[in-house]
Amino acid sequence: MFIKIQNLRIHYKIFGAGESLIFLPGWGWGFEGYLKVIMHLAQNFRVIALDLPGFGLSTPPQTAWQTEQYAALVAEFARELEIINPIMVGHSLGGKIALYLTAENLVATKKLVLISSAGIKLPKKITQYGKMYAFKLLKNLACLPLLKIFLARKVNAYRNKVGSQDYRRAQGVMREILVRVVNEDFRSLLPKIKVPTLLIWGEKDTSSPLTAGQLMKKIIPEAKLVVFPKAGHFPHEHDCIEFCKQVDEFLS
Structure with a gap:
């Protein structure tokens, strides 16, 4: 399905029925790259998964956006679809957008799941x-x-x-967007997240190092951190069964 938001054609799909859950993919991915996880979640929830602008089948922004603009689009998307008090699940960039939406109360998030989330800029x-x-x-x-x-x-x-690798693959405005979003630091927003939060991280993640997850655990008031040994930036792929088990326990 497609919907027009801010003059952009946004691709999305709804899976399952029940309590609403918005799923936000990471940089470079459409939601179809997460179908195994989405289909599991859809057993208990109404999962609304979308391709962020510039990825999957959604059209890219015309200018170099930052996370704030992505979050504003997702908030408008939620209003258009009348999604109230959703669970938010996001991977990498999607996690960064989800935490921004929650911290700034652009969406009345019920629970938050951040998978190898961006959001903290570590020293080089x-x-x-x-x-x-x-x-x-x-x-x-x-x-x-x-x-x-x-x-x-x-x-x-x-x-x-x-x-x-993301920088090498990105072209045009998407390369400009990548440079902007990776240089943002949202640690000042983290204390404003007042909902139960599950942080899932790979021990060997080099894109969003575990140090960032540990900092989020310290700063977000109601955060729980689960670390997957030997996993990289995609813990949900490294051990999908254990990943789904952890998410199920948190959301139950």
Whole structure:
């Protein structure tokens, strides 16, 4: 199904029946990448899953959005579908949007499940700073007329070497959006989350390191943290049975 929100064509689907649960995918994914989890949740809930703008079958924003704009769209989506007091479940970027919606009370969230959620910007390692400044220097040199042709390919090659996989894959406005959202830090919003919150994290997550989950556990008043040993950024795929068990217990 499709609905037009803020002049964007948003793809969504409703699974199951019962209490409403909004499912928000992570960066680079449509909801169809989470069907195994969604179908399990749909046994007990009315799951409303949507493709965020720029992913799946939803059209991308025309300008470089931040999390605030994504959250405003989801809030409007919930109003249009008359979704009241939903459970919010989000992975990665979807988790960041869900926590923003809840903290700012844009949606009257009943319970919150954050899976390897973005939201806390951790300090970069010294090696990361070195790579970042080297890239900026190379890019600035490539703007000089005498060096432009010579360095153009080197800039692209270095970008592909040091940039994250998400950054390399993103094109146009979505690359600008990625840069903006990864540089946001929402730790000041976390104390405002007053609903029961389940944090699910992979021990080996390098995209949203476990340190971020541990900080969220300390700051969110009613948070519980479950860590999946040896799992990365997709704990729901690493051990789907245990993941579903943890979510079921929390939502029961």
